[in-house]
Amino acid sequence: xxxxLPRATVALVCLGVVWLGFGLLIERVWTFGNLASVASQLxxxxxxxxxxxxxxxxxxxDISVGATAALASTAAALGANAFGPxxxxxxxxAGLLVGALNGFLVARLKVQPIIATLGTLIGCRGLATLISDxxxxxxxxxxxxxxxxxxxxxLGFAPSVWLxxxxxxxxxxxxxxxxxxxxxxxxxxxxxxAALVGIDVAAVEAGAYRICGLFAGLAGLVMVTRAGAxxxxxxxxxxxxxxxxxxxxxxxxxxxxxxxxxxxLGAGFIQSLLSxxxxxxxxxxxxxxxVGAVIIAAAFVATAPALISRIRSGSTNQRTVP
Amino acid sequence: xTARLRRLPxxxxxxxxxxxxFALVVPRFGTPGNLENLARVAAILAxxxxxxxxxxxxxxxxxxxxxxxxxxxxVAVLVLPEAGPVAAFAAAFLTVVAISSLNGALxxxxxxxxxxxxxxxxxxxxxxxxxxxxxxxxxxxxxxxxRWPATGRIAGISVPVWLAAASLLVLAFLxxxxxxxxxxxxxxxxxxxxxxxxxxxxRTRLAAYVLAGAFCGLAAIILTSRVGSGQPNLMPNLPFxxxxxxxxxxxxxSGGRGxxxxxxxxxxxxxxxxxxxxxxxxxxxxxxxxxxxxIVGAVLVQSDAVRRVFAGGRAR
Numbered sequence: 001x002x003x004x005l006p007r008a009t010v011a012l013v014c015l016g017v018v019w020l021g022f023g024l025l026i027e028r029v030w031t032f033g034n035l036a037s038v039a040s041q042l043x044x045x046x047x048x049x050x051x052x053x054x055x056x057x058x059x060x061x062d063i064s065v066g067a068t069a070a071l072a073s074t075a076a077a078l079g080a081n082a083f084g085p086x087x088x089x090x091x092x093x094a095g096l097l098v099g100a101l102n103g104f105l106v107a108r109l110k111v112q113p114i115i116a117t118l119g120t121l122i123g124c125r126g127l128a129t130l131i132s133d134x135x136x137x138x139x140x141x142x143x144x145x146x147x148x149x150x151x152x153x154x155l156g157f158a159p160s161v162w163l164x165x166x167x168x169x170x171x172x173x174x175x176x177x178x179x180x181x182x183x184x185x186x187x188x189x190x191x192x193x194a195a196l197v198g199i200d201v202a203a204v205e206a207g208a209y210r211i212c213g214l215f216a217g218l219a220g221l222v223m224v225t226r227a228g229a230x231x232x233x234x235x236x237x238x239x240x241x242x243x244x245x246x247x248x249x250x251x252x253x254x255x256x257x258x259x260x261x262x263x264x265l266g267a268g269f270i271q272s273l274l275s276x277x278x279x280x281x282x283x284x285x286x287x288x289x290x291v292g293a294v295i296i297a298a299a300f301v302a303t304a305p306a307l308i309s310r311i312r313s314g315s316t317n318q319r320t321v322p
Numbered sequence: 323x324t325a326r327l328r329r330l331p332x333x334x335x336x337x338x339x340x341x342x343x344f345a346l347v348v349p350r351f352g353t354p355g356n357l358e359n360l361a362r363v364a365a366i367l368a369x370x371x372x373x374x375x376x377x378x379x380x381x382x383x384x385x386x387x388x389x390x391x392x393x394x395x396x397v398a399v400l401v402l403p404e405a406g407p408v409a410a411f412a413a414a415f416l417t418v419v420a421i422s423s424l425n426g427a428l429x430x431x432x433x434x435x436x437x438x439x440x441x442x443x444x445x446x447x448x449x450x451x452x453x454x455x456x457x458x459x460x461x462x463x464x465x466x467x468x469r470w471p472a473t474g475r476i477a478g479i480s481v482p483v484w485l486a487a488a489s490l491l492v493l494a495f496l497x498x499x500x501x502x503x504x505x506x507x508x509x510x511x512x513x514x515x516x517x518x519x520x521x522x523x524x525r526t527r528l529a530a531y532v533l534a535g536a537f538c539g540l541a542a543i544i545l546t547s548r549v550g551s552g553q554p555n556l557m558p559n560l561p562f563x564x565x566x567x568x569x570x571x572x573x574x575x576s577g578g579r580g581x582x583x584x585x586x587x588x589x590x591x592x593x594x595x596x597x598x599x600x601x602x603x604x605x606x607x608x609x610x611x612x613x614x615x616x617i618v619g620a621v622l623v624q625s626d627a628v629r630r631v632f633a634g635g636r637a638r
Binding site: 061105109110111112114115116118119120121122123125126127129130134135237240243244247253283285286287288289290291292293294295296298299300302303 | 605622
């Protein structure tokens with residue numbers, strides 16, 4: 001009935017408009033250096049948004065991703081200082097553990113996702129403060145080994161950009177090409193039907209939160225490479241941007257859709273908008289207004305198909321999705 | 323147990339138990355001075371939570387409180403020199419109501435998801451507050467009238483506590499005695515049934531948000547008066563605290579249920595916990611971990627899954 005466009009279309013158009021608009025207004029936007037710089041800044045948000053998308057796909061919600069990334073960055077920096085390069089694994093591991101806890105609370109104990117992840121948000125901030133000498137940044141004893149990942153050049157881009165792209169592509173293949181991935185989408189689109197065909201719905205939901213936590217942990221690792229330090233008090237507000245990126249990318253808040261590439265483009269759009277406003281000399285405060293407005297606009301776009309079909313069928317049936 | 327007692331929210335028992343425990347264990351917790359301080363701090367949370375509860379009842383949520391109060395404080399301080407304290411407070415109140423009304427219109431009439439809408443307006447309001455204030459707090463000229471909502475007293479009891487009590491009574495009346503309250507519950511429990519029985523969903527949802535804004539606007543007045551300045555980062559965790567208080571009190575985020583008594587119990591638990599960890603001089607990290615544990619724990623204790631275990635496997 002409605003015209004079928006790929007879910008990533010909206011994000012792609014938004015991305016195009018931002019680059020076209022700022023490119024026409026400001027010099028130096030259409031340079032490879034700027035593109036590489038935006039791509040490098042994008043890495044953290046891209047990972048958080050991809051993880052958030054997994055949680056949204058199973059009708060969940062994770063507002064702890066920013067705090068989890070901050071905790072993971074602190075754990076990774078402490079681990080690296082204590083055990084050498086192997087210690088960096090403490091970051092993703094911390095993220096995975098937080099994700100597992102979220103999954104346990106939501107899928108097994110049936111705590112509402114907002115409450116469960118609000119609890120872990122506060123808990124992660126507490127834990128990060130606890131292990132980092134009251135929230136001080138944990139400086140790496142030898143940052144040169146990892147800052148190369150964020151500021152070096154490999155085929156034109158920072159190595160971390162390629163690594164993040166690789167991780168996100170792996171997620172895309174896993175979701176669209178494996179049985180586990182199909183289960184994830186199916187549980188999100190219709191949990192009842194999924195249970196009837198023998199899928200362990202709670203296990204799949206818990207898995208989605210573990211993916212979300214793991215990706216937040218990887219984002220924490222990227223934060224370490226960018227700052228050369230663990231940042232226990234950082235990444236606040238990124239949870240909102242990750243949700244916005246996923247929604248702009250075509251993720252439905254009522255679950256059942258997992259557009260990985262769209263989410264990546266959505267994150268790219270938000271980061272490009274922020275960078276563009278910054279280049280245009282707009283204050284970060286005003287840029288925040290723009291991002292907030294974009295989030296609401298994204299909600300309009302995301303709900304437009306349902307709204308149109310509702311108007312056509314003359315029904316005013318509407319469900320709110322908390 | 324009698325049926326009447328059984329109808330009391332479980333969270334009220336939790337609150338009473340926590341109070342007894344703290345009174346026995348935490349030094350200075352039970353002193354009149356501390357209890358008054360506790361009540362004054364809890365009052366702001368209680369008033370804002372009344373608003374959050376109304377929105378939760380319709381199955382929606384409100385995040386924009388966090389920066390709505392900040393924008394309100396900045397607006398109040400900017401208006402103050404020209405128009406005086408009363409107009410400043412009115413401006414603060416209307417600022418919050420305007421933001422919540424925008425949320426209500428977007429959630430009600432445009433049927434947008436409440437989470438996304440209110441997170442969006444949260445960012446817009448914070449950006450606006452920081453832009454207006456230039457990123458830094460701006461001081462208000464101190465005056466008795468400006469300080470009164472936070473520090474004044476009526477009959478020996480401080481004004482915020484009176485206002486919190488009034489807010490809870492208004493909420494109790496709205497939820498259990500008014501036609502609007504019935505509509506809110508119906509819209510939250512089963513929107514389709516509500517619509518079929520003649521409830522205008524969009525208008526009802528807008529009403530819930532506007533009233534929520536009114537409660538939060540009152541909280542914003544007290545907060546502004548207390549800090550005596552316009553703060554772009556005034557209480558950013560207010561939405562989380564109010565949601566936590568309501569959830570701890572036993573109001574499900576899925577909508578359709580909620581009472582003023584549950585709000586009171588939830589606020590009491592959250593506020594007492596904060597107060598006790600400060601009195602015990604725990605480091606901030608431990609305070610955060612304890613808060614996280616209590617929020618999740620209190621919700622868990624009231625969850626069906628855990629109740630079933632205690633009820634010996636009986637299905638509810």
